[in-house]
Amino acid sequence: MNQPLLGVRDxxxxxxxxxAVDRVSxxxxxxxxxxxxxxxxxxxxxxxxxxxxxxRPASGEVWFEGRELTGLAxxxxxxxxxxxxxxxxxxxxxxxxxxxxxxxVAEPLKVQGRWDAESGPRQVAELxxxxxxxxxxxxxxxxxxxxxxxxxxxxxxxxxxxxxxxVLDEPVSALDPSVRAxxxxxxxxxxxxxxxxYLFICHDRSVVRHFADRVVELRDGRVSSxxxxx
Numbered sequence: 001m002n003q004p005l006l007g008v009r010d011x012x013x014x015x016x017x018x019x020a021v022d023r024v025s026x027x028x029x030x031x032x033x034x035x036x037x038x039x040x041x042x043x044x045x046x047x048x049x050x051x052x053x054x055x056r057p058a059s060g061e062v063w064f065e066g067r068e069l070t071g072l073a074x075x076x077x078x079x080x081x082x083x084x085x086x087x088x089x090x091x092x093x094x095x096x097x098x099x100x101x102x103x104x105v106a107e108p109l110k111v112q113g114r115w116d117a118e119s120g121p122r123q124v125a126e127l128x129x130x131x132x133x134x135x136x137x138x139x140x141x142x143x144x145x146x147x148x149x150x151x152x153x154x155x156x157x158x159x160x161x162x163x164x165x166x167v168l169d170e171p172v173s174a175l176d177p178s179v180r181a182x183x184x185x186x187x188x189x190x191x192x193x194x195x196x197x198y199l200f201i202c203h204d205r206s207v208v209r210h211f212a213d214r215v216v217e218l219r220d221g222r223v224s225s226x227x228x229x230x
Contacts, residue, residue: 004063011047037215037218042220083165097143159190166197171183172202
């Protein structure tokens with residue numbers, strides 16, 4: 001049996017005396033979308049933060065590409081985080097209002113030491129094209145874009161790191177219904193073309209049914225139903 005891209009085992013996340021995530025387990029394969037479904041406050045976003053190691057779990061294990069993350073020092077996590085990228089709910093809030101689109105997409109390349117003055121602009125143009133944006137969008141700032149266009153910039157920015165896993169935290173809930181389908185179709189195409197794994201956090205069951213391969217339902221921080229296959 002192939003090793004999953006992401007494995008989460010008996011994950012516990014606490015905030016002081018409050019247990020937000022209580023022994024949650026699941027896995028995500030390359031090329032697969034696993035949805036975490038459930039009402040507000042059920043532990044979905046806390047689980048995502050723990051997967052990304054932006055919130056260290058109280059106990060449990062997070063495995064990514066065969067490596068256990070929870071005991072690693074920050075310097076050891078840094079190159080692994082590049083390969084597991086978030087896409088956030090608020091497309092405007094996730095981008096700096098001061099940065100033009102081309103600068104926002106180029107930033108990961110520069111931070112990771114992969115920017116080249118000759119090939120970098122071409123990479124940025126290719127990333128924007130891949131998410132359905134034109135060269136004309138490159139010079140705009142977030143307030144000059146629609147919500148759907150901003151979310152496409154956020155996806156391009158995530159792809160700049162050449163990830164294997166995207167953690168999608170309510171990526172279409174802030175968008176108008178008329179543009180949700182276009183963003184979901186884009187994400188599905190990217191998943192299939194690049195073999196990405198998706199941890200997809202969503203509370204809209206109609207979206208989950210349309211987009212996810214498997215669903216894990218959380219209630220009060222615990223798995224209440226679904227197919228965790230941990």
